[in-house]
Amino acid sequence: MSETLPLRLVLASASPARLKSLKAAGIEPDVLVSGVDESLVVTERAEExxxxxxxxxxxxxLTRLSPGADQRTLVIGCDSVLAFDGEILGKPADSADATRRWLRMRGRSGVLHSGHCLIDVTAGRRAEAVASTTVHFADISDDEIAAYVASGEPLAVAGAFTIDGLGGPFVERIEGDPGTVIGLSMPLLRRLLAELDLRITDLWTKVAPGGQTVEPIGNVRS
Structure with a gap:
């Protein structure tokens, strides 16, 4: 008989939006910030x-973890970039850069790509993929751009916009999964887990009436 182990997910990201998405889906991950220097990777393809x-x-x-024998550990790493007008746009360098981007983006469209890498530390397996969503930006005014940039929000996110924050009104519509734009696609996470012979329901946590997390709902078999 195979041993039943509790499942632990580690989010390799400092993104509050990714953490919020996981929690909204009933998942309470541990968080460890990777510290990766994103400028070291150079390629002309946004998906790559x-x-x-x-x-x-x-x-x-992964290199900082010491998996115990009493649990099965997974690590999820994510990164997002906006492909717009032949360029790859990550986070703006400063307020002036964010303003220039919005002056170009307003009334036009781009594609937000989010890479996902899921590693099963215990089993030594990996599943990865990219989710892509087309974003149609509103034709906003100069004053709206100035106010949005002054809020500071565009400086902290890839593409200089959000759909789940102050930037939401400035996106007319999207084509695809909104989670991709937020930075973590839950449907894609479910598919990656399936590639590793796991279920997303194994990551759910049981919540008491007062909102306190009590225990994992599901276990997995090693």
């Missing part, structure tokens, strides 16, 4: 860049 960075982040955290 975000996947390589996701891979590096997951691997950087």
């Amino acid at each position: 860049l975000c996947l390589e960075l996701a891979r590096l982040k997951a691997q950087a955290v």
Whole structure:
């Protein structure tokens, strides 16, 4: 008979939005920031860049883990970039850069790519993929751009925008999974887990009426 082990997920990211997405889906991960220097990876393809960075982040955290025999440990690394007008746009360098981007992006469209790398530390296996969503930006005014940049939000995110924060009203519509734009696609995570013979329901946590996490709902078999 195979041994039943509790499942632990480690998020290799400092992104509050990714953590919030996991928690909203019933998953309470541990968080370890990778410290990867994103400027070290150079490529002309947005999909390759975000996947390589996701891979590096997951691997950087992996080297700092000491998996115990009493649990099965997974690490998820993610990275997002915006492909726009033939360029790859990560986080803006400063407020002036964010303003220049929005002056170009308003009324137009780009594709947000999010790379995902999921490593099963215990089993020594890996699954990875890129999720892509087309984003149609609103034709916002100069004053709206100035106010948004002054808020500081665009400086902290790839592409200089969000859909789940102050930037939401400035996105007319998207084509694809909104989680991809936020930075972590839950449908893709489910598929990656399946590649590793796991279920996303194994990561759910049981919540008491008062909102306190009590125990994992599901276990997995090693």
